[in-house]
Amino acid sequence: MVLLAALVIGIVSGLRTMTAPTAVSWAAKLGWLPLQGTSLAWLGTAPAAWGLTALALGEWVADQLPTTPSRTVPVQFGARLVSGGFSGAAIGLAHGSAVAGLIAGLVGAVIGTLGGRAARGALANAFGNDHPAAFLEDGVAVALALLALGALK
Secondary structure: OHHHHHHHHHHHHHOOHHHHHHHHHHHHHHHOOOOOOOOOOEEEOOOHHHHHHHHHEEEHHHHHHOOOOOOOOHHHHHHHHHHHHHHHHHHHHHOOOHHHHHHHHHHHHHHHHHHHHHHHHHHHHHHHOOOHHHHHHHHHHOOOOOOOOOHHO
């Protein structure tokens, strides 16, 4: 279950870079993810949770802008890999397998990045507009994060 949760949180990173670490932080703060006594215990603090929330909300707004680059350009793709790997490692660390969590998070980030691009493109074509597709993608990212982390509590 832990590796599946790390894979899914990586997929979330592929959809929305900052949503995954935000969800991990809130899960640690709420006691769903036992990071106390680890090097990532700071994720469970109020400043981390609220700061990451602000970054995630900013990303959701920026995603709606026509000048936002594709998620597959090197910088964007790299950020999603870092986010997915980090978030997966945090899940793994809380359950004794940080390296396995890191790998699962990286794999998930690739799946989420490429699959998310394809799905959003298809939805945007179907809607005739990218904005509804983007809002739907936001919702899917949040739902997957809750599913992954809620399963661990």
